[in-house]
Amino acid sequence: MRLAGDSGDGIQLMGSQFAVSTALSGRDFATFPDYPAEIRAPAGTTFGVSAYQINLGGEPITTAGDAPDVLVAFNPAALKVSLPLLHPGAVIVLNNDSFTARNLTKAGYDDDPRDGNTLDQFQVVTADISHLNFEAVRSFGLSKSESGRCKNFWTLGLLLWMFDRQLEPVEAWIRRRLAGKPTMRDANIAALHAGHAFGETAELSASLPQVSVETAQMAPGEYRSVTGAEALALGIAAAGELAERPVLFCSYPITPSSPLLHRLTRLQELGVGTFQAEDEIAAICAAIGASYGGMIGVTSSSGPGIALKTEAMGLAVSAELPLLIVNWQRGGPSTGLPTKTEQSDLYQAVYGRNADTPMPVLAAGSSGECFDMAVEGIRVAMRHMTPVILLVDGYLSNASEPWLIPVIESLAPIESRPVPELTGDSNPEMLAYQRDPASLGRPWITPGMPGLVHRTGGLEKDYVSGHISYDPDNHQRMTEFRQAKVDAVAGFIPDQAIELGDDSGDIVVVGWGSTYGPIYQAARRTGASFVHLRHIHPLPPNLGELLARYDKVLVPEMNNGQLATLLRDKLGIQPISFCKVSGQPFLISELAGRIETERTGSAS
Amino acid sequence: MNEQLTARDFATSQEVRWCPGCGDYAILKTVTRALADVGAKPESTVFVSGIGCASRFPYYVETYGFHTIHGRAPAVATGLKLANPELDVWVVTGDGDGLSIGGNHLLHTLRRNVGLKILLFNNEIYGLTKGQYSPTSRTGTVSPSSPAGSVDTPVSPGQFALGAGARFFARAIDTDKVGLGNVLRQAHAFDGASFTEIFQNCIVYNEDVFAAFTDRKNAADSQLHLKHGEPMLFGENNGKGIRFNPQTYAFDVVDAAESPGDVLVHDEKNAVLARLLIDLQLPVALGIIYRQPAEAFESAFYAHHPTRMRRTKSVADFIRGPNSWTVE
Numbered sequence: 001m002r003l004a005g006d007s008g009d010g011i012q013l014m015g016s017q018f019a020v021s022t023a024l025s026g027r028d029f030a031t032f033p034d035y036p037a038e039i040r041a042p043a044g045t046t047f048g049v050s051a052y053q054i055n056l057g058g059e060p061i062t063t064a065g066d067a068p069d070v071l072v073a074f075n076p077a078a079l080k081v082s083l084p085l086l087h088p089g090a091v092i093v094l095n096n097d098s099f100t101a102r103n104l105t106k107a108g109y110d111d112d113p114r115d116g117n118t119l120d121q122f123q124v125v126t127a128d129i130s131h132l133n134f135e136a137v138r139s140f141g142l143s144k145s146e147s148g149r150c151k152n153f154w155t156l157g158l159l160l161w162m163f164d165r166q167l168e169p170v171e172a173w174i175r176r177r178l179a180g181k182p183t184m185r186d187a188n189i190a191a192l193h194a195g196h197a198f199g200e201t202a203e204l205s206a207s208l209p210q211v212s213v214e215t216a217q218m219a220p221g222e223y224r225s226v227t228g229a230e231a232l233a234l235g236i237a238a239a240g241e242l243a244e245r246p247v248l249f250c251s252y253p254i255t256p257s258s259p260l261l262h263r264l265t266r267l268q269e270l271g272v273g274t275f276q277a278e279d280e281i282a283a284i285c286a287a288i289g290a291s292y293g294g295m296i297g298v299t300s301s302s303g304p305g306i307a308l309k310t311e312a313m314g315l316a317v318s319a320e321l322p323l324l325i326v327n328w329q330r331g332g333p334s335t336g337l338p339t340k341t342e343q344s345d346l347y348q349a350v351y352g353r354n355a356d357t358p359m360p361v362l363a364a365g366s367s368g369e370c371f372d373m374a375v376e377g378i379r380v381a382m383r384h385m386t387p388v389i390l391l392v393d394g395y396l397s398n399a400s401e402p403w404l405i406p407v408i409e410s411l412a413p414i415e416s417r418p419v420p421e422l423t424g425d426s427n428p429e430m431l432a433y434q435r436d437p438a439s440l441g442r443p444w445i446t447p448g449m450p451g452l453v454h455r456t457g458g459l460e461k462d463y464v465s466g467h468i469s470y471d472p473d474n475h476q477r478m479t480e481f482r483q484a485k486v487d488a489v490a491g492f493i494p495d496q497a498i499e500l501g502d503d504s505g506d507i508v509v510v511g512w513g514s515t516y517g518p519i520y521q522a523a524r525r526t527g528a529s530f531v532h533l534r535h536i537h538p539l540p541p542n543l544g545e546l547l548a549r550y551d552k553v554l555v556p557e558m559n560n561g562q563l564a565t566l567l568r569d570k571l572g573i574q575p576i577s578f579c580k581v582s583g584q585p586f587l588i589s590e591l592a593g594r595i596e597t598e599r600t601g602s603a604s
Numbered sequence: 605m606n607e608q609l610t611a612r613d614f615a616t617s618q619e620v621r622w623c624p625g626c627g628d629y630a631i632l633k634t635v636t637r638a639l640a641d642v643g644a645k646p647e648s649t650v651f652v653s654g655i656g657c658a659s660r661f662p663y664y665v666e667t668y669g670f671h672t673i674h675g676r677a678p679a680v681a682t683g684l685k686l687a688n689p690e691l692d693v694w695v696v697t698g699d700g701d702g703l704s705i706g707g708n709h710l711l712h713t714l715r716r717n718v719g720l721k722i723l724l725f726n727n728e729i730y731g732l733t734k735g736q737y738s739p740t741s742r743t744g745t746v747s748p749s750s751p752a753g754s755v756d757t758p759v760s761p762g763q764f765a766l767g768a769g770a771r772f773f774a775r776a777i778d779t780d781k782v783g784l785g786n787v788l789r790q791a792h793a794f795d796g797a798s799f800t801e802i803f804q805n806c807i808v809y810n811e812d813v814f815a816a817f818t819d820r821k822n823a824a825d826s827q828l829h830l831k832h833g834e835p836m837l838f839g840e841n842n843g844k845g846i847r848f849n850p851q852t853y854a855f856d857v858v859d860a861a862e863s864p865g866d867v868l869v870h871d872e873k874n875a876v877l878a879r880l881l882i883d884l885q886l887p888v889a890l891g892i893i894y895r896q897p898a899e900a901f902e903s904a905f906y907a908h909h910p911t912r913m914r915r916t917k918s919v920a921d922f923i924r925g926p927n928s929w930t931v932e
Contacts, residue, residue: 121926224928238919271915278712282679289683447668450647457671
């Protein structure tokens with residue numbers, strides 16, 4: 001992390017305080033102060049930039065690191081000096097108030113870097129920091145310059161929110177340091193709390209770039225940095241290209257799903273349209289309408305919004321329409337922890353609808369994998385003519401990682417059952433429901449096609465004709481058919497592979513979603529085997545046989561044991577749950593520790 | 605199919621399952637006739653509905669049809685219209701479906717001016733769930749869920765629509781083949797969201813709730829059939845007229861022969877006039893009450909889309925991002 005501004009901005013102070021709070025949150029850190037030789041260099045210039053760099057993480061750190069992942073830039077000059085140092089995908093916090101024409105000129109910027117594409121590869125958070133800080137300390141009657149000096153603590157408050165660190169150690173430090181100046185003490189504490197509250201109110205969150213596999217292990221090829229939202233947006237667009245159909249993405253803003261909407265609005269030339277609906281229900285219903293009309297309908301939300309969409313998912317199941325529903329999982333229940341990540345919507349996805357309403361469920365393991373799973377989700381949706389849920393751990397939305405750029409040409413086309421040829425005596429209503437024997441997907445017949453006029457909807461329909469049917473035997477048949485269709489997905493997916501380790505042994509760690517990175521490292525360190533699930537429902541057909549080859553199955557999850565329940569239900573095995581529901585990802589060390597504990601247990 | 609289709613061509617093989625005598629039968633007949641009159645093509649016409657008695661409608665029309673979920677038909681239809689703006693999309697809803705559970709979607713569909721032909725069958729009662737009072741039921745309606753009479757103030761579909769920014773609001777009576785047929789043809793021709801309230805008689809749970817103005821014996825004195833640019837006359841031999849009273853800011857009924865100069869001329873583009881007409885109790889205003897076209901949502905959506913939803917580039921053109929690197 002790099003904090004940069006004018007030498008008078010109190011940068012060094014802020015940096016050391018962040019380091020203190022980091023140390024207190026149990027993370028290692030190293031620091032690297034970087035300030036100008038001139039004690040009072042001209043304000044706003046590039047040579048007057050003062051910076052402070054700290055390195056933090058869950059692992060022992062020995063240097064301050066060359067490339068910062070987080071930059072706080074108090075003025076354009078600080079941005080200009082620091083930008084070349086940053087990792088792609090880094091978080092940049094900018095003070096809007098300092099981006100005046102004069103400061104831009106002093107920094108040597110011809111155009112405002114906040115416009116244009118200079119900052120495209122970063123996670124940019126902008127705030128009117130000077131103004132907001134001034135309002136926060138207004139009641140203390142400070143001079144203008146005294147007020148201005150509080151803004152470093154305002155910004156520190158924002159950072160502490162974004163990185164989920166505690167306010168108290170910093171507040172205690174201010175109390176000690178400014179004990180003799182009660183007004184400044186109280187003003188700085190007020191600024192600290194105001195910055196923190198701003199982050200919470202604006203539901204800002206940030207993720208440090210995720211590196212799950214060391215550079216040494218990276219396969220040859222062309223890489224870029226990508227966030228989950230970017231990769232998912234590209235995957236949705238790629239699926240449209242592979243299916244040769246336009247995509248209509250319909251959503252309602254919600255944290256942390258909105259970045260996907262923003263990303264897709266930039267991909268319109270790929271035949272992608274975006275519709276911001278009036279609510280979550282309208283969003284999925286419009287997506288269903290788009291699918292009914294022949295476009296690929298996609299919607300996205302987070303747990304509470306997904307709950308609202310539930311009834312409409314049933315409609316898409318009943319009408320046998322393709323649809324992709326993305327769930328960026330966040331902490332719950334209810335509004336819960338909007339900015340914190342969790343994996344607690346697995347039950348909702350697999351079991352959470354009225355009646356027997358099965359749907360395929362997929363999960364992405366990393367930001368880059370969001371691309372693959374978006375393509376796979378739409379492939380399954382079209383092949384089987386069914387809505388599909390894609391679960392993504394919320395923080396992947398903004399988390400970036402190095403990504404081996406996929407070759408679009410190597411991906412298979414996406415197809416649904418062909419629309420049947422009309423013959424003289426064909427009954428159009430029956431043609432609509434002539435399903436493929438293997439996938440059980442029906443032909444995607446859409447309004448506008450002559451001669452195929454038929455009715456569909458949410459009332460139970462006759463298996464053959466699609467007419468409304470209350471016939472008991474037909475309902476039995478339709479219920480079994482809907483389950484068989486989802487089961488049929490398993491026939492089209494690859495066998496479950498072992499990510500790491502031996503194909504039998506004392507322990508296998510089974511994970512899903514964003515725990516991929518820490519489990520991979522922990523398994524590598526301990527020599528345990530690692531199985532990572534991308535298909536949650538149905539599970540890969542060989543999974544039961546595979547897991548039976550190990551003495552113990554350990555399932556770490558950021559929920560209260562939901563995948564473990566699913567494995568018990570579907571495979572009849574007794575996995576060991578390792579649950580963490582703190583809103584924080586697993587640390588490698590805690591996973592490795594648990595693996596060792598389980599091993600010791602089995603040895604004794 | 606080039607030959608002229610008739611109303612019968614728009615009937616399906618399905619047995620119609622509304623209660624005998626229900627106003628929906630008359631509406632179905634007039635709608636299929638109107639479809640034939642405007643030369644609608646079955647394959648490019650879609651009826652989308654929600655839940656309720658009215659929402660069974662798509663099963664009985666030989667076009668594409670989608671019977672969706674309670675209150676959400678306007679949202680489904682919006683997605684469909686965006687996917688294929690060439691389609692004629694009709695939305696059939698009721699007072700419960702459209703104004704209670706689905707009020708939000710109706711509001712936003714109207715303000716966006718999505719090119720849907722929305723028919724609201726208003727019978728002021730919940731029929732399918734056996735007779736509970738609805739959001740349009742008059743205060744004091746006795747029903748299974750309000751045995752002592754309902755206490756809610758009803759919503760006026762017309763005022764709701766205009767408040768939401770609707771560009772087309774019309775009214776008709778279920779059994780009035782001429783009036784309803786005319787409104788349906790105009791609704792069909794409208795580019796944007798057309799909203800038609802149809803007074804529909806529920807003979808089982810709310811019989812004759814509109815009889816004060818639908819009864820043929822009193823029709824002349826109780827119905828004001830509006831025509832754009834023509835004086836607002838009604839009654840025997842058009843003997844009565846509507847006058848604006850500046851003292852009360854309301855309409856009065858005047859003798860048309862005595863004060864012909866006072867009789868207002870209908871201006872369907874005047875939203876203030878429309879609001880007063882909607883609230884007129886007797887006579888009840890029928891026909892096109894308000895029509896003021898504006899760009900339809902789907903037109904604006906495509907006009908603002910840089911490639912009109914076509915794929916002009918490949919994902920391969922975007923996938924590298926601003927900087928990439930190679931691992932050997």
